[in-house]
Amino acid sequence: MKKVLVILALLLAFPSAIPAQEPDDPKLDERVQVFSEQLRCLVCQNETLADSQAMLAVDLKQQIREQMKAGKTDKEILGYLTDRYGDFVLYRPPVKKKTYLLWFGPFILLAAGLYLLFRYIRSRRSQIHEEPLSAAEHARALELLQKQSGEETI
Amino acid sequence: MRYLIPLVLFIGLVAFLAIGLGRDPHEVPSPLINKPAPNFQLAQLHDPSKQFSATEMRGKVWLLNVWASWCVSCREEHPVLVQLSRTGSVPIYGLNWKDQRQDAISWLSELGNPYVLSVSDSEGRVAIDYGVYGAPETYLIDKNGVIRFKQIGPIDQDILDKKILPLVKQLNQ
Numbered sequence: 001m002k003k004v005l006v007i008l009a010l011l012l013a014f015p016s017a018i019p020a021q022e023p024d025d026p027k028l029d030e031r032v033q034v035f036s037e038q039l040r041c042l043v044c045q046n047e048t049l050a051d052s053q054a055m056l057a058v059d060l061k062q063q064i065r066e067q068m069k070a071g072k073t074d075k076e077i078l079g080y081l082t083d084r085y086g087d088f089v090l091y092r093p094p095v096k097k098k099t100y101l102l103w104f105g106p107f108i109l110l111a112a113g114l115y116l117l118f119r120y121i122r123s124r125r126s127q128i129h130e131e132p133l134s135a136a137e138h139a140r141a142l143e144l145l146q147k148q149s150g151e152e153t154i
Numbered sequence: 155m156r157y158l159i160p161l162v163l164f165i166g167l168v169a170f171l172a173i174g175l176g177r178d179p180h181e182v183p184s185p186l187i188n189k190p191a192p193n194f195q196l197a198q199l200h201d202p203s204k205q206f207s208a209t210e211m212r213g214k215v216w217l218l219n220v221w222a223s224w225c226v227s228c229r230e231e232h233p234v235l236v237q238l239s240r241t242g243s244v245p246i247y248g249l250n251w252k253d254q255r256q257d258a259i260s261w262l263s264e265l266g267n268p269y270v271l272s273v274s275d276s277e278g279r280v281a282i283d284y285g286v287y288g289a290p291e292t293y294l295i296d297k298n299g300v301i302r303f304k305q306i307g308p309i310d311q312d313i314l315d316k317k318i319l320p321l322v323k324q325l326n327q
Binding site: 043 | 179180182183184185186252277279282283284285286287288
């Protein structure tokens with residue numbers, strides 16, 4: 001117990017004896033956090049780099065942090081990462097020839113769906129046979145309508 | 155005709171799903187294939203006073219194998235590497251990734267050391283340069299220092315016989 005107290009006292013007397021991690025810089029932390037939310041963790045692929053505590057993710061975040069400190073722009077850091085890990089690290093893949101189908105495929109499907117729907121509706125219209133009322137039916141319909149409106153006014 | 159279109163669509167969907175099932179989602183294609191291998195200079199595992207640099211391997215076809223004593227699949231791969239090192243067909247160099255030096259050395263003395271030498275990448279910086287995201291990973295590097303093949307995950311006899319050794323032979327010509 002005494003030993004513990006002595007250690008505690010020493011730690012309080014020399015706060016630097018507690019192994020400090022990085023000097024606090026909330027702004028930089030925030031930037032690393034926001035930046036790494038757009039990146040995929042390669043170890044657990046459904047997690048963002050920001051959320052992941054995998055060893056590699058921690059190392060990569062450290063790299064990002066250092067590069068930000070060194071004044072690199074976000075674009076440069078993204079380049080650094082895609083040079084090594086490919087576009088796969090990006091949750092938002094860049095628009096290029098290889099990804100055209102990925103980006104525009106859903107719109108093509110939507111257009112095809114709309115076209116088919118339109119065609120179907122039109123074909124249905126031609127299936128409906130419009131038979132005009134005969135003179136007798138017309139007269140009967142008129143009679144019914146007049147009767148009803150007569151009742152309403154009462 | 156009425157049933158043909160849905161049938162064709164269904165077969166198409168099944169084909170896509172079948173291809174998807176056959177793929178390993180953990181295999182991320184490396185952008186480094188056919189690019190120069192990133193250079194590094196690291197301390198050797200067994201003799202930290204000595205450095206080793208990738209440029210020393212110019213003019214040789216060699217394998218760079220990323221391993222660690224904490225890595226389970228490396229243990230699985232290890233006998234294949236030991237066997238390969240006995241044949242002498244291609245020199246294997248080890249990148250000991252984020253490991254404790256003592257653990258790594260005792261791991262090798264226990265299981266055998268297939269490496270000409272290993273270097274310690276304790277901070278994992280070189281591994282990041284090589285786009286490593288899991289061990290083991292192995293790079294085949296040609297005489298000009300260009301990465302020609304990358305194996306993600308353990309090498310087995312099949313991959314060795316069908317992919318790596320034929321490519322080594324071709325690169326050595």
